[in-house]
Amino acid sequence: MEFHSRNSRLSSIDSENERPAFSRIPPPSVALGPRSSRRKGPGQHGQSVHPNPPLTPNAAPPSAMPQGISNPLLPSAPASPPTPAPSPTPHQRSATWHEGDDEVEDPVLRNARFVFGSLDMASKEAWLTSLVDICDNQTLGFLHRLVGPRLKKDPFKVLPDELCLRVLEYVDDPKTFVRASSVSKRWRELVSDDQAWKTLCEKHEYRRMSTESIGSTFTNNTPTSTTQAQWGTFPRSVSPARVKDSMTSIDENSDNIGHLSGTLPPRKAKRPRPKSTHRSHFKHRYMVESAWRKGGRMKAKHITPDQGVGTSLHLTKKYIIVALDNAKIHVFDTQGEHLRTLQGHMMGVWAMVPWEDTLVSGGCDRDVRVWNMATGTSVHTLRGHTSTVRCLKMANSRIAISGSRDTTLRVWDLVSGTCANVLIGHQASVRCLAIHDDMVVSGSYDTTAKIWSITSGQCLRTLQGHFSQIYAIAFDGQKVATGSLDTSVRIWNPYDGNCLAILQGHTSLVGQLQMRNSTLVTGGSDGSVRVWSLNTYTPIHRLAAHDNSVTSLQFDDLRIVSGGSDGRVKIWDLETGTLIRELSQPAEVVWRVAFESERCVVMASRTTRTIMEVWDFTPPAEDDERCGRRATASTAGRIGAPNEILTGERNVAADQPIPGLDDDNMDGIASKENEVMMDAGIEDEDDNMTQDEQIT
16 A cells, blocks of 8 residues: 555656656746746756746747756757746836837827927028937938938929920030930930920031032932021921830841851841931031041042142042142042043143033143043033133033133133133233122233133123232122232122222232132132131131141131141141141141031152042941941051041041040041051151052
8 A cells, every 4th residue: 555655646746757848837927037036846856947038029929849858868859948038127117018110109209290390491491400400410310311312303394394305405515415324214205306406506506417428328419498408307206205215226127147057037127317417417427526626537549650740739529639740630529539630731720610520621732622420421612711821710510711821711602612702901821710690700810800701702891990910819790809929818898899998907919819608718829728707807716727838728617728838737626716727747738728618638749759548427327336436446556457447548647545435425437546546647657658659
């Protein structure tokens, strides 16, 4: 009996020791302080039990594993649980299940916000100022980051299109337009609107838009009104999204399709070229002007193997015509490639004038010849003068007027090849001519200028006043300008013969004159170039252009190009009178210079040989430009490489490293690549000139 009760007590003790640990821990609601005595439970043999801390939202439940197994022979038994964390002290805040919820706003802050909203503006500013004064740098930085973005507003997102375009009309710099197009899609749509670029064209006076100035870009050959002839025909954009991005457009269709199989794959229909817009026109003109200032591609040609004097030079839409004192006339295309040589004169050619494919020339053999430059044949030989033919002009495609040292002028019918009139009146050699409508003005070594009627052959007026020979003349239908060996320039009224003004300033012979609108530009043997106003008859600019005589002079609305006996060609800004650049390298002497909007031709003598330099300022095609930029990296920085890629030819220059090209610059390839070519110059010209074509 006693043995049985002893076994029962042992069994109860054993079963209590085998009970899981958490069943012996007080419930979670019981929190004992650090000094609280722990009651010894039965069967714990005086060992104190540390209770688990209260459950928290992030706390895991206690492990249900046994507290320990004394038998080391059971390796599969689970490990003992970690020691429970100590109970929180009375000063510690017990975790609650509501810590993840939004905290209740402090009533003080809520009341302060309500009071601040009820204040007037002055009180708000004073309150904010007091708060800012007590903020440290870190708080002020946070405040700046918070307030700064909220103060930035995009006006183009809020304003209507009409007001946005009105704002863009006040932008003068095209680079600002290009940068603005990179801000956002909205800005790009507005900047791409053609009306904004039309205004920019007006500000920069890029007004002459024609098939000649743009080239293949224009396809409309129908007659236009005066306004259309001035601005070209453009589609007025209704929505910015309708404007083609002609500045970055590129034809994805390629004409070079590889023969990968026996039959060619079907070709996609070519995307039609977008019609020219004011934006594309502005880009073209802007790149041309940039090339004039610091770019251009130059091709040099030897005209004769020996020393020859260039007597006349003309640049037309189709041809470059050069006349020499060796009785030959050379015809080139506008790229400088030799087409043919016109031979027929027996002595030097001193005057010539082109009209489309027709060329009229005269020289020391006293003959006037009519040529067809397309075929190179001589159409007529007009005889009648008894001395050197010194000057030639054409009134139209049928009528030409020649002036000779025999003191006469002759009017020629180019269709029939006969002399229509002989104008007699001068007492000495006829040196220069100018034509407008039915009137021709002649200047002579007899110190007078005469105004003639082409149809009747009568002398209408004689302009007397110079004290020496007249070497140059200009006539625009309203005024006549004459330059003389007496160093003066006189302005005449062609309808009554009165002298309107005497322009003095040159110190030697005035041999170069050109009149355009209300501006007159003169060049003298003293090396100076002067710009005059025909409204006030006062000088605008006095340019110390050359160290010797000015041998050639031409100007347009933007620039003046002058050549001198000092062998230099210089480009001047017409508006400011400043030197833009010196074209090419100095030669022994510059005979003639002729230019149009995108080309310039220089005929000079260098190393005892007559050379012709053709400068091309046309921007490269977009496809070629992109190919050139891609290939630049693989050409190892050779100076000739970009030119070879873009034009298929080698520039006359030494190989030099070149800087990288900026794709985002508005000047683009026409300024960067051309600037590099210009910087190289033609210092090694003698070594490279053997590659050029010799024309004998």
